[in-house]
Amino acid sequence: MAKLFRAVIMGPPGSGKGTISERIAQRFGLTRLSSGDFIRENIAANTDAGVLAKTYIERGLLVPDHVMTRLLLPRLEEMTRHSWLMDGFPRTLAQAEALNSTCDLDLVISLNIPYETLKERLSDRWIHPASGRVYNMGFNPPHVQGRDDISGEPLIQQDDDKPEALVARLRHYKDVAKPIIDLYKSKGILHTFSGTETDRIWPYINSLLSTKIPSTSQTDTQCIPMP
Numbered sequence: 001m002a003k004l005f006r007a008v009i010m011g012p013p014g015s016g017k018g019t020i021s022e023r024i025a026q027r028f029g030l031t032r033l034s035s036g037d038f039i040r041e042n043i044a045a046n047t048d049a050g051v052l053a054k055t056y057i058e059r060g061l062l063v064p065d066h067v068m069t070r071l072l073l074p075r076l077e078e079m080t081r082h083s084w085l086m087d088g089f090p091r092t093l094a095q096a097e098a099l100n101s102t103c104d105l106d107l108v109i110s111l112n113i114p115y116e117t118l119k120e121r122l123s124d125r126w127i128h129p130a131s132g133r134v135y136n137m138g139f140n141p142p143h144v145q146g147r148d149d150i151s152g153e154p155l156i157q158q159d160d161d162k163p164e165a166l167v168a169r170l171r172h173y174k175d176v177a178k179p180i181i182d183l184y185k186s187k188g189i190l191h192t193f194s195g196t197e198t199d200r201i202w203p204y205i206n207s208l209l210s211t212k213i214p215s216t217s218q219t220d221t222q223c224i225p226m227p
């Protein structure tokens with residue numbers, strides 16, 4: 001069977017994971033998997049795991065490992081014939097180990113963005129809570145100010161994105177991401193990209209992926225066979 005391509009994108013809040021994974025999905029036709037979107041879908045559909053996850057998110061807590069793995073791993077197991085890029089999972093070493101036992105990753109992208117840049121971006125980040133669509137008033141503003149492009153519903157700013165919450169989130173990210181990054185480094189699949197602008201980082205990511213996966217003009221291709 002043709003080889004499939006599996007990748008993970010990691011980085012602190014505001015580092016551009018969502019923005020860059022959207023570009024990768026478009027350019028290379030991978031299925032983009034976002035754990036945040038997946039949680040939101042499960043909450044909307046009232047699944048057992050969704051109801052449970054909601055009780056944590058409402059209190060501003062991370063969803064525990066066993067709930068996250070119960071939500072995500074069966075979904076990944078269904079994707080045996082698909083190439084994918086995952087954003088937002090694993091978020092802890094336990095999640096990384098669970099992922100390890102389910103599939104072999106080909107590549108991990110880690111984004112390394114200065115604190116001041118994260119702070120500026122997040123203070124300008126507006127989201128459409130129901131879909132998770134993300135805007136930035138300078139970088140990618142909505143067509144109509146304060147409104148989601150697709151639904152026309154109001155956009156909000158998350159309390160989590162305020163500078164006072166960011167310091168704690170960043171510290172938390174650094175603590176939990178370090179062992180995950182070390183794990184992927186030791187496997188030889190980690191690629192780190194540093195910078196302050198997505199548009200300047202993107203060409204490097206694009207050329208790395210071009211050596212690993214064929215590009216496609218189709219945006220709905222689910223499965224990219226490797227030569």
Ligand SMILES: Nc1ccn([C@H]2C[C@H](O)[C@@H](COP(=O)(O)OP(=O)(O)OP(=O)(O)O)O2)c(=O)n1
Nearest residue numbers: 012013014035036037057062063068088089091
């Ligand atoms: N492995 C994961 C992934 C997500 N979540 C939770 C944390 C958030 O409250 C919610 C939504 O996740 P997103 O990744 O969409 O959003 P964040 O705001 O946490 O991420 P970032 O700021 O990095 O974009 O799900 C979690 O507990 N564990």
Ligand SMILES: Nc1nc2c(ncn2[C@@H]2O[C@H](COP(=O)(O)OP(=O)(O)O)[C@@H](O)[C@H]2O)c(=O)[nH]1
Nearest residue numbers: 014015016017018019121125135136139197198
């Ligand atoms: N000014 C600016 N904003 C950016 C850039 N790249 C992404 N953003 C915005 O910064 C915010 C964080 O990006 P996002 O992709 O949500 O990051 P994530 O939290 O890692 O998923 C969003 O509002 C993006 O629109 C950039 O190069 N410059």
